[in-house]
Amino acid sequence: MRKQPRQARSKAMVERIIEAGRRVLTEEGYDALTTNRVAVVAEVSPGSLYQYFPDKTSILDEVIERYWDEVSERVTASLADRIAPTDDGDDLAAARAITDALLAALETDPNLLRVLSEELPAARNRRRRATLERRVRDLLSTYLTLRPEISSRPDPSLTAWVMVIALENLALRWVLDAPGFDRDRLLDEIVALVGGYLAS
Amino acid sequence: MRKQPRQARSKAMVERIIEAGRRVLTEEGYDALTTNRVAVVAEVSPGSLYQYFPDKTSILDEVIERYWDEVSERVTASLADRIAPTDDGDDLAAARAITDALLAALETDPNLLRVLSEELPAARNRRRRATLERRVRDLLSTYLTLRPEISSRPDPSLTAWVMVIALENLALRWVLDAPGFDRDRLLDEIVALVGGYLAS
DNA sequence: GCATGACGCGAGCAATCGCTCGCATTCAAG
DNA sequence: CTTGAATGCGAGCGATTGCTCGCGTCATGC
Numbered sequence: 001m002r003k004q005p006r007q008a009r010s011k012a013m014v015e016r017i018i019e020a021g022r023r024v025l026t027e028e029g030y031d032a033l034t035t036n037r038v039a040v041v042a043e044v045s046p047g048s049l050y051q052y053f054p055d056k057t058s059i060l061d062e063v064i065e066r067y068w069d070e071v072s073e074r075v076t077a078s079l080a081d082r083i084a085p086t087d088d089g090d091d092l093a094a095a096r097a098i099t100d101a102l103l104a105a106l107e108t109d110p111n112l113l114r115v116l117s118e119e120l121p122a123a124r125n126r127r128r129r130a131t132l133e134r135r136v137r138d139l140l141s142t143y144l145t146l147r148p149e150i151s152s153r154p155d156p157s158l159t160a161w162v163m164v165i166a167l168e169n170l171a172l173r174w175v176l177d178a179p180g181f182d183r184d185r186l187l188d189e190i191v192a193l194v195g196g197y198l199a200s
Numbered sequence: 201m202r203k204q205p206r207q208a209r210s211k212a213m214v215e216r217i218i219e220a221g222r223r224v225l226t227e228e229g230y231d232a233l234t235t236n237r238v239a240v241v242a243e244v245s246p247g248s249l250y251q252y253f254p255d256k257t258s259i260l261d262e263v264i265e266r267y268w269d270e271v272s273e274r275v276t277a278s279l280a281d282r283i284a285p286t287d288d289g290d291d292l293a294a295a296r297a298i299t300d301a302l303l304a305a306l307e308t309d310p311n312l313l314r315v316l317s318e319e320l321p322a323a324r325n326r327r328r329r330a331t332l333e334r335r336v337r338d339l340l341s342t343y344l345t346l347r348p349e350i351s352s353r354p355d356p357s358l359t360a361w362v363m364v365i366a367l368e369n370l371a372l373r374w375v376l377d378a379p380g381f382d383r384d385r386l387l388d389e390i391v392a393l394v395g396g397y398l399a400s
Numbered sequence: 401g402c403a404t405g406a407c408g409c410g411a412g413c414a415a416t417c418g419c420t421c422g423c424a425t426t427c428a429a430g
Numbered sequence: 431c432t433t434g435a436a437t438g439c440g441a442g443c444g445a446t447t448g449c450t451c452g453c454g455t456c457a458t459g460c
Binding site: 030117118119120121122123126153155158159161162165166169170173179181185189190192193195196197198199200 | 230317318319320321322323326353355358359361362365366369370373379381385389390392393395396397398399400
Binding site for chain 2: 417418419421428
């Protein structure tokens with residue numbers, strides 16, 4: 001960021017610009033995300049925009065960061081709840097609940113998700129998605145280490161890696177591709193997948 | 201394509217252009233894929249290029265198509281082998297062999313895979329990857345239907361969908377992210393994942 | 401209430417890049 | 431050979447777009 005906004009109106013302008021970036025992406029797609037277009041939608045001049053953002057990319061990055069932070073927040077919250085040492089023993093219900101939280105997070109803004117996942121170069125999302133994955137993986141891995149009786153797989157961190165990649169992509173593809181079976185079916189399959197994997 | 205190449209030299213030129221597109225992508229990345237750059241690398245003038253390609257996208261599409269066709273070929277060949285009614289009963293060995301074929305295909309040109317998967321908008325690959333997925337899914341689904349004793353899951357097509365998405369992304373991420381465990385470990389985990397899933 | 405700096409403006413610069421057009425060269429049929 | 435078509439060339443056009451700069455406006459401290 002080039003300059004810090006000090007007065008209230010300039011802080012509001014920065015927010016308007018980020019929100020405009022989000023709206024342009026969601027409603028008009030990545031190709032429409034030009035600095036001039038963002039400026040128009042934010043009701044700001046291009047010059048003003050460059051007072052607080054060094055370049056176009058930094059606006060996009062901010063939108064991406066906020067999006068994945070939101071998803072990450074919701075999933076890790078659910079994970080922390082379900083993985084706490086309440087020890088109710090029903091690990092598969094936990095897997096279901098966590099996947100449900102992920103699905104809910106991805107479903108809140110499917111248009112933005114589609115643009116971020118399909119129209120942008122994947123490398124743009126990489127850092128943020130990697131952070132999300134690492135957070136979930138670490139939680140899962142320590143959980144598996146603490147309670148070895150629930151998994152018969154040898155390496156907890158490897159097991160966590162497999163589960164995170166599989167779940168994330170199954171959820172993502174279900175939301176984006178709408179493959180024609182309903183949400184509960186997907187959750188059933190994921191529970192079976194996770195349950196069978198840990199038991200094998 | 202704007203015009204069909206009739207003489208041998210023009211056919212060779214078309215090949216040189218596609219090959220140049222592939223090389224520019226692999227060696228210099230997606231941003232370097234300009235029409236002028238492709239023309240230079242192909243040792244062809246921009247004007248000649250536009251005799252046989254209607255626009256820049258069509259060159260990229262040809263490169264993408266050839267890449268995924270190659271992968272598709274190798275995976276479905278392995279699948280057809282292993283899923284044939286030889287009835288050796290060892291389905292998990294089949295799962296391992298198929299994943300191995302997919303990994304081998306993805307590993308033959310990891311740089312191109314990285315550019316195609318990370319630098320391009322995902323939507324560019326979508327059609328071709330969807331074709332690959334559908335082919336594998338259909339083969340798997342009919343196999344599961346023909347031999348219901350190997351799977352305790354209720355819906356074969358849903359089961360095939362889950363397996364294809366999970367396997368594809370696990371393989372892809374292992375190749376692209378080099379997560380630090382070796383190939384055989386990955387194959388072990390995938391066998392456990394598939395085996396547990398089908399048994400549960 | 402005034403001075404100073406933060407804020408905001410928008411026309412337009414500069415660079416990129418997809419693509420074209422007029423012309424030269426090569427090929428192959430007759 | 432001749433001739434017309436196919437092939438090939440490359441300077442540069444036209445459009446887009448990220449970003450700047452000089453100037454006017456507003457808010458805040460004294």
